[in-house]
Amino acid sequence: MNKQLRKAIIAGNWKMNKTPTETAALIAQLKGAVQNPGCEVVICTPFTSLPCAVEATKGSCLHVGAENVHFEASGAFTGEISAPMLTDLGVEYVIVGHSERRQYFAETDQTVNKRALAALAAGLKVIVCVGESLAQREEGVTEELVRMQVKIALQGVSAEALKNVIIAYEPIWAIGTGRTATADQAQEVCAAIRRVVGELYGQTAADGLTVQYGGSMNAGNAAELLSKPDVDGGLIGGASLKADAFAAIVEAAGK
């Protein structure tokens, strides 16, 4: 279980924030604040900001991701965006299965799996989000639930394609609430995620998998969370919208 075997990745999930004009301004600040990071740094922006983000991050250490993707390449799906549309723009990453998508837009483990497969086939790196609600945690089913989410999300994903998969553990009760999971809680579930990936793909693949924690991660708690052996990075909401706070998290991950 060697943390050096895998890439530390700090990704910002901007959610439905920032116009293209505001995106350009925040990226200018981020480029100043985040230099020579000791980890991979990704910003996931709204679709409308992606062209600007790709352009503005050229030649910098910042990588660009989308926050969702449809599973068909094209067709009669009004309002949707496909994986080839993203890669054509120069987008590298995409988040799938965020709990807000599951909760407000009726996404299921099955559609998360379809989105992941489509994104991987198009050459995107995929951040698959999993995590339990407070009620599920209190019922003691966190590990079972997360194992199931991971197994279904990865159905049909080849061992080769798994190299482009990152799994983000985001307990729903910690998202946007200021109530962070303790480092031990994050470690416990991130380790369980690595175990199930090991059962599916073998130990070497599991050792190479980047597992992120997300949920009220900030400049103050990032170092402790990231010090855990199975927490390889973070998926950051609110704190990713402030250049200084995001840069501090990136710094904590690079240590």
Ligand code: 13P
């Ligand atoms: P917060 O960092 O705002 O809690 O959001 C976490 C998240 O949902 C990242 O995807």
